[in-house]
Amino acid sequence: MTSPIRLLDSTLINQIAAGEVIERPAAAVKELVENSVDAGATHIEILLREGGRTLIQVTDNGCGMERDDLCLAVERHATSKLPEGDLFNIKSFGFRGEALPSIGAVSRLTLTSRTANQDTAWELFIEGGTKGAPKMAAHPVGTRVSIRDLFYATPVRLKFLKTINTELSHCVDCINRLALAHPHVRFLLKETDRVLIDYPSSPSLEHRMNQILGAEFVNNSRAIDGQRDNVGIKGWVSLPTYNRSQSTEQFLFVNNRPVRDKVFHAAIRVAYQDLLASNRYPVVVAYLTADPDEVDVNVHPAKTEVRFRDAQVVRGLIINAIRQTLTNHSQTTSSHLGDQAIAVLRSPNPSYAAASYPRFNQSPPSILRTGKTCVSRIYPHIHGTRSL
Numbered sequence: 001m002t003s004p005i006r007l008l009d010s011t012l013i014n015q016i017a018a019g020e021v022i023e024r025p026a027a028a029v030k031e032l033v034e035n036s037v038d039a040g041a042t043h044i045e046i047l048l049r050e051g052g053r054t055l056i057q058v059t060d061n062g063c064g065m066e067r068d069d070l071c072l073a074v075e076r077h078a079t080s081k082l083p084e085g086d087l088f089n090i091k092s093f094g095f096r097g098e099a100l101p102s103i104g105a106v107s108r109l110t111l112t113s114r115t116a117n118q119d120t121a122w123e124l125f126i127e128g129g130t131k132g133a134p135k136m137a138a139h140p141v142g143t144r145v146s147i148r149d150l151f152y153a154t155p156v157r158l159k160f161l162k163t164i165n166t167e168l169s170h171c172v173d174c175i176n177r178l179a180l181a182h183p184h185v186r187f188l189l190k191e192t193d194r195v196l197i198d199y200p201s202s203p204s205l206e207h208r209m210n211q212i213l214g215a216e217f218v219n220n221s222r223a224i225d226g227q228r229d230n231v232g233i234k235g236w237v238s239l240p241t242y243n244r245s246q247s248t249e250q251f252l253f254v255n256n257r258p259v260r261d262k263v264f265h266a267a268i269r270v271a272y273q274d275l276l277a278s279n280r281y282p283v284v285v286a287y288l289t290a291d292p293d294e295v296d297v298n299v300h301p302a303k304t305e306v307r308f309r310d311a312q313v314v315r316g317l318i319i320n321a322i323r324q325t326l327t328n329h330s331q332t333t334s335s336h337l338g339d340q341a342i343a344v345l346r347s348p349n350p351s352y353a354a355a356s357y358p359r360f361n362q363s364p365p366s367i368l369r370t371g372k373t374c375v376s377r378i379y380p381h382i383h384g385t386r387s388l
């Protein structure tokens with residue numbers, strides 16, 4: 001016989017939601033930084049300790065919250081982001097109203113916030129889902145959210161966390177994705193006293209892309225631009241000769257929201273299929289724009305996936321935009337590979353060159369691109385001090 005049916009209490013409901021929304025520290029970082037961007041912040045500072053296990057603190061100079069809003073923000077299904085209640089016209093990152101209550105149910109959460117209209121800031125503390133009373137505090141206009149001891153209330157989840165460096169690299173990846181979508185925002189990420197990321201405000205997407213992916217990618221990539229029906233695409237794709245052993249450097253943004261999408265990765269594979277070995281991946285940064293009713297952003301609890309009304313249109317658009325660019329530049333090979341090749345040819349033993357580069361459009365040898373060098377280039381500070 002089963003037990004009688006009963007309604008779950010709210011802390012348990014929030015802990016269950018946290019299981020879906022907050023998979024690891026990087027997911028909490030994502031939720032907090034997205035809230036800061038939604039609040040109009042132009043300066044976002046993230047401080048981590050132990051890869052986010054013991055502390056994740058996000059400080060912004062956004063609009064802040066008044067005392068009553070602060071108390072509401074940590075209630076389940078409380079959001080300021082669906083003013084018309086229209087789930088199919090979402091322009092913000094958040095809309096579910098469950099990130100903060102979920103985090104509050106599995107950690108020790110402190111929110112400190114002040115709006116420009118208030119003389120004082122207010123602070124609220126939540127521990128394992130139990131909310132304290134708001135207290136006056138000192139803080140400039142904006143918000144600081146501190147998550148201490150993430151998952152202390154759900155020890156099983158704690159056991160699933162990986163090493164500090166792995167968790168840290170997920171956090172860095174998360175900030176890079178958000179930074180690629182918001183060039184005007186300054187992002188500063190610190191782990192204890194080390195600065196891992198410092199991207200000053202940028203005048204353009206291209207400038208921000210340069211900050212994150214480096215001049216080497218800029219020199220070895222070409223712009224894409226396309227439109228089909230109500231969907232548009234802009235961005236940059238690497239020349240076939242500039243490639244990676246993993247697809248981790250393929251960034252997709254849908255209406256400026258960083259997402260992971262199978263249609264996107266599959267379309268890239270098709271676009272490069274005659275140009276690249278099947279175990280090599282180009283570097284791609286693509287920004288898709290579509291009317292909000294063309295894309296459903298409410299298909300994943302962590303909001304990291306989307307569903308297109310017409311996936312075939314999107315697929316065709318991506319393939320065509322990339323192919324057109326690659327065809328226009330079919331004579332161009334990667335300058336990176338070219339420089340390496342010239343260096344080898346100038347070496348005292350040129351026969352090595354022939355053995356090393358059988359065909360230019362084949363994947364370059366691992367001395368040029370390995371998962372490790374790729375990680376160390378994007379996350380140089382982490383790799384420079386500790387091995388991943």
Ligand SMILES: Nc1ncnc2c1ncn2[C@@H]1O[C@H](COP(=O)(O)OP(=O)(O)OP(=O)(O)O)[C@@H](O)[C@H]1O
Pocket residue numbers: 031035036039060062063064065073074078079080081093094095096097098099100101142143
């Ligand atoms: N940094 C911030 N600055 C200003 N307001 C904030 C900030 N963080 C949260 N809020 C307020 O708290 C509310 C609740 O935040 P929460 O992240 O829980 O939900 P959401 O962003 O509305 O939706 P989602 O759960 O999809 O993220 C937000 O709607 C917003 O009004």
Ligand SMILES: [Mg+2]
Pocket residue numbers: 031034035093094095099100
């Ligand atoms: Mg949110």
